[in-house]
Amino acid sequence: MRAPIGDFDTATPAPDCLDELIAPVADAVRDWPGAVPAEQVLYVETDPRWADTAVFVEHYGRELLERSANCVVVAGKRGGATTLAACLVLSTTKVHVNGVVRRQLGARKASFASMDTATGETGMEYGGITPIGLPATWPLLVDPAVVDLPWVLVGSGRRRGKLLVPGKAFAHLPGAVLVEGLGA
Incomplete structure (x- = not known):
């Protein structure tokens, strides 16, 4: 199948290539919750040498x-409690961690989670974290600009491979909350 965006050799419906996905992402595709059919989530093989955005x-x-x-992945802290969450923004923007995210999480302080926390809690590789397959208890803060795109390229949970997803699908993922001004 031809990818709807990008110059990829092939695009495979994610349910047809579960073995290429790491466990939390494969499980999420198997139990797909959204109004968009799981077959519209496409996996494309990519070379990890070209994982950084500019080279990619x-x-x-x-x-x-x-x-x-x-x-x-972000960590919001209030008192002795830490709340982990994920933020999904366009790659051309930055997450407003100490403003919008902090307020959304009701935290006194918010920051990017450490690499060890992000990978350990998600079961995904650093540089490949995706909103598909995150822990179900986490809030997933989504910038509406992502949902507005017909197709969005996101990580697949590994540095090798990406997912092409209809933007509106992100609004239906577990814990998803659309947050105006999340990315700028």
Whole structure:
């Protein structure tokens, strides 16, 4: 199948390649919750040498810069309690961690989670964290600009491979909350 965006050799419906996905992502695809059929979530094989955004778009298509989203893990702290959450914003923006995220989580302080926390809690590789397959108890804060795109490139849970997902699917993931001004 031809990918709807980017210059990829092939795009495979995620339910047809569960063995290529790490366990939490494969489980999420198996138990897909959304209004968008799971078959519309596409997996594309990519070379991890080109995982960094600037090199990635040079190799797989410059239009992907405007159609990619980053998923980052954040930690909100209040008193002795820490709340982990994920934020999904366009790759051309930055997450407003100490403003919008902190207020949304009701935290006194918010910051990006450490690499060990992000990978340990998600079961995903650093640089490949995806909103699909996150712990069900986490809030998933989504910038509405991501949902508005017809197709979005996101991580697959590993540095090798990406997912192409209809933007509206992100609004239906477990814990998803649309947050205006999340990315700027």
